[in-house]
Amino acid sequence: MFRAVLKSLLARKIRLVLSGLAVVLGVMFVAGSLVLTTSLGDSFSNLFATAYQNTDVQVAPKPAPGQNANSGPSAARGATVPESVVRTVRGVDGVRAAHGQVMTNGTVPLGSDGKAIPSTTGQQYGGNWTGTNSVVQLRSGHGPRAPDEVVINAGLAKTGSFRVGDPIKAIISGKTHTFRVVGIYGYSGNRDSLGGETSMQFTTATAQRLLLGRTGVYSDVTVTAASGVSQQALADRIGSRLGDGYQVQTGKELTKKTTDSLKQGLKFLNYILLGFAGVALFVGAFLILNTFSIIVAQRTRELALMRALGASRRQMIGSVLLEAVVIGVLAGALGLLAGIGVGAALGYVFTHVGGGNLQLSIGVPASAVIASFAVGIVITVVAALFPSLRASRIPPVAAMRDAATPDRPLTRISVIGGVVFLGGAAVLGLGLFGSLSGTATLWAILAGVLIAFIGVALLTPLVARPVVGGIGRLMSFTTAGKLGRRNSARNPRRTAVTAAALMVGIALITGVSTVLSSVQSSIDRLANEQIKADLIVSGQQTSEVPPSFDSALLGKMRGISGVSSVAGIYRTSGQVDGKTTGLAATDDVPALEKSLSIRRSSGSISGLRDHQAMVDSKTAKSDHLKVGDTVRVRLPRGGGTYTVSGIYKSGQGGMSGWLLPHAAVRGFGLTSPTSAYLTVAGSGSTAAVKKQVDALLADNPLITVADRSDYVHQQTSTFDTVQTMIQILLTLAIIIAALGVVNTLALSVIERTRELGLLRAIGMKRRQVMSMITVESVTISVFGAVLGLVVGAGLGAAVVRALHDQGITQLSFSWG
DSSP, rough: OHHHHHHHHHHTHHHHHHHHHHHHHHHHHHHHHHHHHHHHHHHHHHHHHHTTTTOOOEEEOOOOOTTOOOOOOTTTOOEEEEEHHHHHHHTTTTEEEEEEEOOEEEEEEEEEEESOOOOSSOOEEEOOOOOOSSSEEEEOOOOOTTEEEEEHHHHHHHHHTOOTTEEEEETTEEEEEEEEEEEEEETTBBOOHHHHHHHHEEHHHHIIIIIIIIEESSSSSEEETTOOOOOOHHEEEEEEHHHHGGGEEEEEHHHHHHHHHHHHHHHHHHHHHHHHHHHHHHHHHHHHHHHHHHHHHHHHHHHHHHHHHOOOHHHHHHHHHHHHHHHHHHHHHHHHHHHHHHHHHHHHHHHHGGGGOOOOOOOOHHHHHHHHHHHHHHHHHHHHHHHHHHHHOOOGGGGGSSSSSOOOSSSSHHHHHHHHHHHHHHHHHHHSSSSSTTHHHHHHHHHHHHHHHHHHHHHHHHHHHHHEEEEETTTTTTTTHHHHHHHHHHHHHHHHHHHHHHHHHHHHHHHHHHHHHHHHHHHHHHHHHOOOOOEEEOOOSSSSSSSOOTTHHHHHTTSTEEEEEEEEEEEEEEEEEEEEEEEEEEEEEHHHHTTTTTOEEEOHHHHHHHTTEEEEEHHHHTTOTTTTTTEEOOOEEEEEEEEEEEEETTTTGGGEEEEEEOGGGGGSSSSSSEEEEEOOTSSOHHHHHHHHHHHTTTTTTTTTEEEEHHHHHHHHHHHHHHHHHHHHHHHHHHHHHHHHHHHHHHHHHHTTTTHHHHHTTOOOHHHHHHHHHHHHHHHHHHHHHHHHHHHHHHHHHHHHHHTGGGGGOOOOOOOO
């Protein structure tokens, strides 16, 4: 039987290729995602090992309230290390050298055109120049000696076309500063940057004043151990000298913690790619199922002869499954090779985008090899299981017949499909409307969608004949068209499985598009109903540091003719009664209340005195708070006890959480406003005011002013990008489904060789044969598309309905 299977496969090479192609594409996604995340993880491990090469111990302030202990340097962190600590560390036994370092994220360089030079990684560092070492190498010029001098990394120099002697502007804490480039530096290995970041290094005093707000303080202390002193021993000595007020870590610990944190973030990317790989394999299973069903039908006489020669039913099942295993092994191997190539290509894009020169280390984990073969074999074997059972039921007498095995009644499969669909709907309903929590809700929704898809696929043969017949009538105005319509409808099982593969891809695209379109429509409606401000000043956040502007501009905006009120918003992370949360403050509570239509739930929301706070009703309910209660607030640079003076209704104008008085801003990590709401008097011109505000913001390209409709569009434009990305990734499922149509028709033509020969014998021309097959293809494809649109729209509408309590109240379809 083994030799017979191999000879059968080698005799039908085209069928072998078509059968395995879908699995190759799905396995490629699985292997590619694992190779990509492993390669990126290894590359960043090497990067951080290099970055901390000259650091034996680092002394840093303990994370400010609301800050992640593993977060990178940020202008909004607030906590610093005083000069006295640097002197103390230098006096610890075993310390060869210790120097204070200033390093924050959020120094945005401007190009010669006045526009911000982007960093695709969101890393735009500013710091103090501490000289060269085995990693940092000065390529031209010298270090900064005056307050207006700066050295920049070669990546920034190339991106902005800067040379030594050129002026360069940068936005720091919302203000624009001008410097002169006096030096350009790179890194070991002839790298222009470590990971695509931009970096500007000033004198220590300038860096302290601009980046940390005052002189005599540092972001951290970098320590080099004396010869013969281990990192851990030195860290223990320094820790015991400084006490619990600081975070003391070895260079090895820093490398591991930073790498682990990054790898945790890469898992999200891995899950996304594996999700789309699952979709591709799910669709591919339909293709393989159909392929093996047709193969069994084509080989009816051959298999019957084997039965007549003494082959048992078990051998018949084994022969078909053996074919599936061979195809699965070959597809797994090819998919693994393709996945390694795809993973390496994506890794190169990730590590070199935006001018980065991160050295990519290609890693092929054992999990990628195991998963590739496991997935390839399991998918093909499972898909071939039912056709193999069908092959085992072929009686020996079938060897005497020329016709293929007739199609069976649809009663059983329709009943099973109905039960499976109802089961999927029940699980989906439990996930959407049940009381599950955390990941259980997500898994219930995913399982419900998968089971529902299978149920719909099982039900499609029931509706295939009438629906396909109806669609085919639109193209049956010729004899060839009529034959094509009848051919597509005469085997409802085969047509249904082919169309179901197309249905899955289109249903997912339709469902996701429906949800995102509904979210956009709901946000549009809420914003137009609740935001009453005529103009909104804000910036697009591209890194962990939100763009801000000079607080002095708020007073200048109030002085513009026609402006009736201006409310500035300041934001930070902090803790309220030990719970980490986002905090906001405003310099004009009545103006904010008017701009965002904030409505009172209880207490007063018309103003805030020092040490008073307002909170939204949802947070107040979850934390069991009422007007008059006191809470302990910790800020990056201070804090205190605040009394709840008012509770406002949740979700008004996008406001939520805690609102503090303007006096609290001095304790924020970022003391510049991040947005402002302007209301124009009835007789004023919004366009004229907007033009004057634009002029005030001319020196800060990160901040823009927009009217209400433009602002809402800016906030929802992200959904368009997400939708496009999902559609591009799901296109792979559509491609596999299209291959399924090709495969089905190609094998169908082979199966109908005698029939087509007879048609040619009675006068059908080649052009008519081509037309007939084309009608079949279009009819099946339109059937799958219609199914996908109906199922996808239904699933999307169900999700939107489940999100009604979250503010998604508008059902909208993405007609494009």
